[in-house]
Amino acid sequence: MRLILALALLLAPALRAVEPFFAAAQQSGSITLRLHPVEGLAPGTPRLVTFGMPFLRGSVTQAQLAQVRVLSGSTEIAAYVEQLTPWRHVTNTSLDGASVRVARIQFNYTFSVSYPNAEDVTLEWGQNNRTSSLPSLTNPRSGWQQVTTAPWVAADNVWEPQVYVLLPKAWTAIGALSARRMDPLDNGVALVRENPATNDAIATWPGYTERDHAQHNNFFSLINEDDAAVTAPNQCPFKTDFEPWLYDRAGAMFALYLRSGNFKHLREAVRNCTFYKGKLYSNTTTPASAIGGFSLKDPNPAAGVDSKYSYNECLAYHYWLTGDNDVYNAMDWVVQCQETNAPNSQWSPALGFWTERSVAFKLLANVILFEVKGDSAARSRITTQTGHLIWHQNGAAGTSPAIPSAGRVDGGLYHYGSQHGDGTASAFLASSWMSVLLQDAMIRAYAFTEDTNIAAFIRRMGNFLRVASKSDTAHQYGGGALYYVDYMMRYDGVSDVRSTGEEEHSLEVAAALAWSWYFSELTGAPDPAMKTMADHCYDAYDIGVNYWIRPTGPASGLTAYRVTPWRKYGWEHRPSGSLSWLMNQSGGAANTAPTITPVANQSVAVNTSTGPLAFSVGDAQDAPGALTVSASSSNTTLVPNNPANLSLGGSGAGRTLTVTPAPGQMGSATITLTVLDSGSLSANTQFTLTVTSGPSAPAFGSTPPTSATAGSLYSYAISVSGTPTPTLSATGLPPWLTLNGNTLSGAPGAGDVGVAGPITLTASNGVGTPAQQVFSITVSAAAPGESGGGGGCTTSESVRAIGAAWALALLALSRVALRPWRRQKAR
DSSP: OOOHHHHHHHHGGGOBOOOOSSOOOOSSEEEEEEEEEOTTOOTTSEEEEEEEEEOOTTSOOSGGGGGOEEEETTEEEOEEEEEEEEOOOSSOTTTTTSSEEEEEEEEEEEOSSOTTOOEEEEEEESSSOOOOBOSSOOOGGGGEEEOOSTTOOGGGOOEEESEEEEOOHHHHTTSTTTSSOOOOOOTTSOSSOOOHHHHHTOSSOSTTHHHHHHHHHHHHHHTTOSOTTOOGGGSOOTTTOSGGGTTTHHHHHHHHHHHHOOHHHHHHHHHHHHHHHHTBOOTTOSSGGGTTOBTTTOSOGGGOOOGGGOOSHHHHHHHHHHOOGGGTTHHHHHHHHHHHHSOOSSOOTTOSOOOHHHHHHHHHHHHHHHHHHOOHHHHHHHHHHHHHHHHHHTTOTTOSSOOOOTTOOTTOOOEEHHHHTSSOTTSEEEEHHHHHHHHHHHHHHHHTTOOHHHHHHHHHHHHHHHHHEEEESOSTTOSSOEEEEOSEEETTSOEEEOOTTGGGGHHHHHHHHHHHHHHHHHTTOOOHHHHHHHHHHHHHHHHHHHHTBOTTGGGGTOOSBOOSSTTHHHHHHSSOTTHHHHHTBOOSSOOOOOEEOOOOOEEEETTOOOOOEEEEEEOSSSOGGGOEEEEEESOTTTSOSSTTTEEEEEETTEEEEEEOOOTTOOEEEEEEEEEEOTTSOEEEEEEEEEEEOOOEEEEEOOOOOOEEETTSOEEEEOOEEEESOOEEEEESOOTTOEEETTEEEEOOOGGGOEEEEEEEEEEEOSSSSOEEEEEEEEEEOOOTTOSSSSTTOOHHHHHHHHHHHHHHHHHHHHHHHHHHHHHHHHO
16 A cells, blocks of 8 residues: 555655646647558568647647658658648637647658668658648558458458557657547556566556556457467457457557557557457448447347447547548447437436446547537537536436435436446436546547536546545455445445445546546646545555466466456546546646746857857746756758757756757758746747858959960959958059959050069958968060051050041941932932
8 A cells, every 4th residue: 555645745846736638739849750660561662651640739720731841860751741630629619620630641651671670750840841742642541451460360351551650659648639638658668568477576666657567568468469378268359259349449559559659559459440440330231220339249230239339439549540531431320329329318217228338438429520520410419418417417407206415425427226227226326437437528528618517527526436435345355445436326425336346447436536636626626535535546456456467377378467357458548548647736726837038039150159048947836957948940951950959058947058050051040949847838939040151251262364465455353252242452563454343454565565563462351361362464475467557556556547447438438328318319
């Protein structure tokens, strides 16, 4: 048994204040994607890769998908990017459809490795526009293959992508897909099944990490990979029996992947989901009342179907994570099954059948359909059904006979035992662990309504669960007393059905109590007793995990990690993913975002750095040293996003950033500094870095001609560099030579034959030492006959003589040409 109070005191400084339901939007960023090929794919051949990228609410608009890029190193990969699903809202039109929830991304990739190895690429958003795009979407199934390796055969019709795209667990756990924030799986959990003897020897793990190890290791028993010595009768019969599918087997596997980022977890979730979808009665089924039913449970559709085996949560996760359209229509089938076969969400004493579980899966199916498709009928049913459940929790006013109000424990949805099929037939009672399923559906409904009445429903459910959790020694684990729930409790708190085995529901009850406590804080009606009871229930679960580990079991043909019944994995782990995220909060004042001071715009010369740029960070809840600071560049050609170019320094509140642009690069980049607190809230500041050529000393880039001919033009176009632009001056020029701007020119005469110089050209701009060129020009005499006249006349005289001759000739021609015109005029 953990020493709860002692631990609470020890951990108090590290606990976070209650955090917002939604994680803060991230308008820009990048994550690493792991591309995992399946067996049999040879390297060197382009493979079609399709996946869904989830974004937090408010992070990216549809237009901003133009800034979603896939990079291999610094090289952009041509990609097709589209909105697969927007963030929706039942009532708030300003949020409904305003930002992207899941983007479908497709590209071609050529591996240099093969299974079991993988390769990484980077996904970037909110920084640079994509420069290379694919023109259209290729059917994602073009990159899929049928699975025919054990335990699957062709008749199972199980398919999977040839390339799985794994997202970081810190990203998938943040709540964009599950609509509930979670902590990632503990880093101490191995990628493969862990040694049961090692785990069995650890009675209690730190915090809530025993749940993490159990969620991972029990998964291998679920897929019959616990131990090769486990015999067939002790393996999970998931291909032939309906029982393992209750509580959404595939959905529970997706829930595990969202916390782990593990290839094996995602692969089995996808395979199980495609198998499950193939067992749902399609929309062509007769009778129509069977559409969406699960054929393993009800092999004869005409005999009716059991709606509690019909789920679309796993179908939604499959669609969002793989971009595969094959499951899209099946989500409607599930809702049709629920609406046709599940009991009315509005309880009545006259109903023959009503359970929290059945109406929970009905509401959940409608919420999921609205999330994916924005279905208007589903939107309306969410409002109607949540209203019915709130009315029921309030006491179901107007019913007769009425649920007694005197002595009624608030929070439960009481109904007759006869309607439930368990407990005293004439008593008003409610089921504890089935209420967890109902609360789970209402939490999902809250995410897309933010209805304060739903928030109150979730909070009040914890009061019922707290009273239903009682301490005794009648549990199967042995030892001292443990808290665990009644199966059925009457409206006045009296246990109606309390039996050995109900302790197996301790994990999900603990999570539900934690959610109720969280909403008590969120709604301003804090109830710490709920959190205390959540810890008590987790203690029972903690002990139960070790109770069911059998390190020597395989020697007798049994699993080492026992899961009994098989459906237990779904009831435990699908609704409890947020447990540690909730319990590691302290309550009280809400967490507030950290602060960061601005940095002024910067300008540096090429091949230089900024030097340390100082800024400060702070937070109302966290110590400055606990805050995480990151930096990113909008122009990765100019300033690559790596520590060598964006070097963070300092400590505590005083931090620094030194920006070192890439060698030889000029231009501008927006540098974003982001500070993140322990509660995942962030703040950022931006500044512009401009890289110019910079001040530079003058330098000549040309060589002067050093020879000239008398009577011919000499010209030297001077090339000189430097910033600012250098000024040229000359000394030692002969009379015939002139400096005009950057040109030195002139024509020497016959009397200038010889050497002119030395000539000194000087370039100066105030930077460094002026540059000089010192040279002489040798003037040669013109060749004989080049003067153009006799009698030893000079070149200028020859020019004048030739000009006069041309003038006399032109005058004569003009007179001849004018004579006919004059004669015509005289006539």
